Amino acid sequence: MWGAALVYLMATGLLVIGTLPQTGGQLVYPLDDTYIHMAMAKNLVQHGVWGVTEYGFTSSTSSPLWTGLLALAYLLTGVHAATPLILNLFLGLALVFSLDVQLRQSFPSGGMRLGLLLFLIFAIPLPTLTFLGMEHVLHVLLAVWFLALAAESLVSQTSPRALLLGLAFLLPVARYESLFLIGLTAALFALRRRWGMAISLLAAAGLSVTGYGLWSVANGWYFLPNSVLVKANTSALHPETLGLALGFILLNLVQAPTILALILLAALMVRPAWEEKPLRALIFGLVAICQLLLARTGWLYRYEAYLVALGILALAPTWADLPPISRPKRIALLSMAALGVLAFAYRMVDAQVKTVQASRDTFRQQIQMAAFVERYSPNGPVVINDIGAICYYTNAPIVDLVGLANMDAARARLEGSLSTQTIRTLSQGADIAIVYENWYTPFGGLPAEWVKAGEWTLPDTAMIGHTVSFFAVDPAEAERLRTALAEYPQP
Numbered sequence: 314m315w316g317a318a319l320v321y322l323m324a325t326g327l328l329v330i331g332t333l334p335q336t337g338g339q340l341v342y343p344l345d346d347t348y349i350h351m352a353m354a355k356n357l358v359q360h361g362v363w364g365v366t367e368y369g370f371t372s373s374t375s376s377p378l379w380t381g382l383l384a385l386a387y388l389l390t391g392v393h394a395a396t397p398l399i400l401n402l403f404l405g406l407a408l409v410f411s412l413d414v415q416l417r418q419s420f421p422s423g424g425m426r427l428g429l430l431l432f433l434i435f436a437i438p439l440p441t442l443t444f445l446g447m448e449h450v451l452h453v454l455l456a457v458w459f460l461a462l463a464a465e466s467l468v469s470q471t472s473p474r475a476l477l478l479g480l481a482f483l484l485p486v487a488r489y490e491s492l493f494l495i496g497l498t499a500a501l502f503a504l505r506r507r508w509g510m511a512i513s514l515l516a517a518a519g520l521s522v523t524g525y526g527l528w529s530v531a532n533g534w535y536f537l538p539n540s541v542l543v544k545a546n547t548s549a550l551h552p553e554t555l556g557l558a559l560g561f562i563l564l565n566l567v568q569a570p571t572i573l574a575l576i577l578l579a580a581l582m583v584r585p586a587w588e589e590k591p592l593r594a595l596i597f598g599l600v601a602i603c604q605l606l607l608a609r610t611g612w613l614y615r616y617e618a619y620l621v622a623l624g625i626l627a628l629a630p631t632w633a634d635l636p637p638i639s640r641p642k643r644i645a646l647l648s649m650a651a652l653g654v655l656a657f658a659y660r661m662v663d664a665q666v667k668t669v670q671a672s673r674d675t676f677r678q679q680i681q682m683a684a685f686v687e688r689y690s691p692n693g694p695v696v697i698n699d700i701g702a703i704c705y706y707t708n709a710p711i712v713d714l715v716g717l718a719n720m721d722a723a724r725a726r727l728e729g730s731l732s733t734q735t736i737r738t739l740s741q742g743a744d745i746a747i748v749y750e751n752w753y754t755p756f757g758g759l760p761a762e763w764v765k766a767g768e769w770t771l772p773d774t775a776m777i778g779h780t781v782s783f784f785a786v787d788p789a790e791a792e793r794l795r796t797a798l799a800e801y802p803q804p
Contacts, residue, residue, distance in 0.1 A: 366711060593626070740760070
């Protein structure tokens with residue numbers, strides 16, 4: 314275990330160090346989303362406001378639990394850019410220890426267990442998740458313990474009930490797709506006629522979700538965070554949008570072929586018996602299907618990371634105990650396992666490369682956008698679509714056209730009514746806009762009266778748009794904006 318922990322720390326350290334020459338020596342997280350959590354935690358500590366700016370409540374976090382933990386860390390140690398990384402390093406070590414404990418039962422041999430542990434660390438991929446500085450390490454940690462305890466309790470009723478319910482309470486506010494895991498587990502308890510446990514699990518999860526939801530509604534926002542609603546795939550729930558749903562699922566599979574390989578292997582491992590290992594494979598497979606249907610994969614492999622951990626932990630012990638099987642089935646299993654290994658090998662390498670590239674891109678674009686706003690328009694309001702770094706590094710009021718931090722924009726997107734006129738109305742009172750212009754072409758484009766003063770283009774981006782455009786929302790600002798762009802060093 315200690316060897317694997319050392320490898321994890323070294324891999325994460327090398328990943329972070331590898332970005333520094335490309336970010337001017339500054340710690341820069343690979344995605345702008347990290348700075349959304351940081352901005353909300355900062356504002357909660359410094360201004361008592363749960364929002365991306367100090368000017369009012371916004372339900373912009375996809376993980377209230379993570380944002381709350383970050384705020385607690387800021388309260389105790391001060392607001393520092395490195396805090397999310399340090400928190401994740403501790404959680405990552407706890408996860409490595411947890412993985413080792415769960416593998417120990419089926420793989421007592423130190424060498425075999427170490428190999429699987431290292432494979433899991435890079436397949437998840439844990440170094441990338443740690444450097445992202447978001448909630449995904451915490452989510453994986455909570456999920457692997459929930460599934461282990463739930464499967465044990467379904468079979469023997471020996472797992473600690475209070476701990477299982479505590480995990481059910483925390484998981485949804487770590488990541489809302491955890492409701493797939495909790496709901497399906499509750500359904501299995503109901504099939505076993507253990508109604509008390511099924512209802513208790515749903516109640517525990519419902520308590521945290523409802524508590525946050527009622528607080529959000531009381532502040533004039535949706536029951537679920539805007540980041541969850543805007544990014545969710547609801548097309549699978551409506552027959553008339555079945556084509557969109559299939560396209561969404563196909564995109565998810567293209568971005569995470571490893572999940573398909575794990576689902577197929579799980580299907581071969583499941584058998585009709587109330588036994589712990591087949592139950593873990595069954596729950597994993599059902600949760601993975603729900604993820605593909607209703608949620609997302611990709612974006613530096615973070616969305617499906619918990620599925621990778623659950624899948625490998627569920628299937629590896631089952632594989633170790635596999636009884637003699639027919640030659641055709643053995644060939645099928647080995648073929649799928651070989652394809653899975655190839656997919657995971659690509660995932661491991663690609664995660665390391667893209668993480669460094671993404672950090673570089675965030676420095677050259679979002680961090681520079683924040684510095685530009687702080688220099689040129691510190692009093693705002695500024696129209697933007699990437700809210701994280703600007704809200705963390707400046708105190709400028711914003712107009713968020715994506716809808717994570719603006720209810721009118723979110724409502725328009727969810728109702729399908731976002732248009733040029735909507736954008737015009739939302740942007741009243743703003744001086745400038747810093748946006749990806751092509752994002753708004755499907756909605757009729759940006760208002761014609763906006764004056765384009767310039768743009769920054771990055772030819773080789775990994776995760777973000779190539780070109781960010783600067784507009785004078787107020788035409789009287791056009792010349793001053795052009796001058797400011799000319800004076801600002803090109804990223």
